[in-house]
Amino acid sequence: MAKRNFGEKSEALYRAVRFEVRPSKEELSILLAVSEVLRMLFNSALAERQQVFTEFIASLYAELKSASVPEEISEIRKKLREAYKEHSISLFDQINALTARRVEDEAFASVTRNWQEETLDALDGAYKSFLSLRRKGDYDAHSPRSRDSGFFQKIPGRSGFKIGEGRIALSCGAGRKLSFPIPDYQQGRLAETTKLKKFELYRDQPNLAKSGRFWISVVYELPKPEATTCQSEQVAFVALGASSIGVVSQRGEEVIALWRSDKHWVPKIEAVEERMKRRVKGSRGWLRLLNSGKRRMHMISSRQHVQDEREIVDYLVRNHGSHFVVTELVVRSKEGKLADSSKPERGGSLGLNWAAQNTGSLSRLVRQLEEKVKEHGGSVRKHKLTLTEAPPARGAENKLWMARKLRESFLKEV
Known part of the structure; x- marks a missing residue:
């Protein structure tokens, strides 16, 4: 449980590392007993x-x-x-x-x-x-589901674990102890910590009847560096878009393409869905397409999207500094609902973009940027850009134009 008081802001930075563990038969029996x-x-x-x-x-x-x-x-x-x-x-x-x-x-x-x-x-x-x-009015929302027998329940803890000599040790209770090696890279990251906060041990496939691997993630605390002074000429201005972002700073101007994993995977997923329609729902063939086809492609698409966002954030900080102004996101769907590009009123050439902007991918990118700049004493500010004229082009071509307009609008108000 979080120990900070409500409304209290932490002056620390929280980071996490993850690594695979390979329990022996005896260790596995302990993990399964705790999980149950x-x-x-x-x-x-x-x-x-x-x-x-x-x-x-x-x-x-x-x-x-x-x-x-x-x-x-x-x-x-x-x-x-x-x-x-x-x-x-x-x-x-x-x-x-x-x-x-x-x-x-x-x-x-x-x-x-x-x-x-x-x-x-x-x-x-x-x-x-x-x-x-x-x-909020979503009367069809469902309660969390119970965990069926044969489900590996994630093991979380803020105590009962310690790290030392390149290993993580878990005290499972009743005198049962487990110990797993930590890879060199994660050891280096953990060496920077001032305090260990929490661990989670989980299986990437919770269904024990299926093959899966065990992982441990450890959240640790870093001291928050002092905020650096922000001068207007040091600020990088970022115009956000679903497929690309425009960046204008004293170090240069550029358009950075974002990996649209949905564009790559959506046609493939739709092809699998068409094949599923020709199978009896719930049959062995239908389930095989669902689990090894559709769900797997959704998982890969999500992982690729997140990885690209991390690389974009690292690139921005490395090449454009630690102080940013980004366009404030416009929510284009009804309150409390996700955008559905399949609906006629939300389709057309902007369909994919509308869906992407409302499923949180751009907000997640901004959050990652906010966390990254904290390591350098930087800042991220959101600015509402109101345009009085139409952009000269569409898509990636107008991103630099919008970034310049963002800079112009922001500097007028500071």
Whole structure:
């Protein structure tokens, strides 16, 4: 669980490393035993929350979904607020309940308590996301799913682990200890840390019936460098776009193409979907296309997109400095909904761009840039660009023009 007070900003930088671990048969049996305890905890805590939701809240959302009169809607929302206040189960309620359960169940108590708390914390975040969607009007939003038997439950912890002599050691409880080597590169990264924050041990394929690999990620803390003075001539101006970005700075001007993994993979995914239509849904052939075809291509597309964003951010900081002004993103879809380029009103030549801009890829790039410049005492500011004239071209050709307009607009206001 996060130990910082609400609203309190950290003066530290948080970074993470990830590396594969290869447990022996004995180590694997320990991991599976710990995972099973955490899986059962996740399911029981989720069932407790779902029961309360079903008994006291679900019917009110059903009424709200069909209501049309403003006074009726207002009254139902009032009842919802009261129901949440009276019947909600908090994270701390479930954490406090661990004490009695650990006394009653020896197997349950054999797992490090903090790992159980972190599992409940992860559930709390997922469940709050579900409730947030419901409150914002997405009445079809689903609760998190329970973990089936044979599912490897991620093992998280803020204690019960330490790093030393090139290895990570885990104290699993009941005298069980595990130790795994850390690769040289990750050792070098961890050598910079002032404090270890958290670890997570997970399997890239949670279904134990399928082949998969085990990984550990470690979050660590770095001291935050002092902010550097920002002069207007040191600022790089970035005009964001789904397929390219324009950059104008004292070091030069350029258009940087972004890897559109969706353009590469969408036709292939659609071809697989067409083949799936010719199979019986749920059949062996249909499932094979779904799992080894469609889902795998979605996964590869996502990984390629994220990797390209990281490389772009590294390039920007290396070649254009540590102070940036970026265009403020325009949300082009309805509040609380993702853009759907397949809809006629969102299609056309901008369809792919509209979908990309609203699924968070550009926001993620900006967040990565914000985190990267912190390592150099830099800053990222967002500026709303209002154009009084149409761009002279489309696509990549207008990005430099927009970056210059961004600089012009920003400097007028500072």
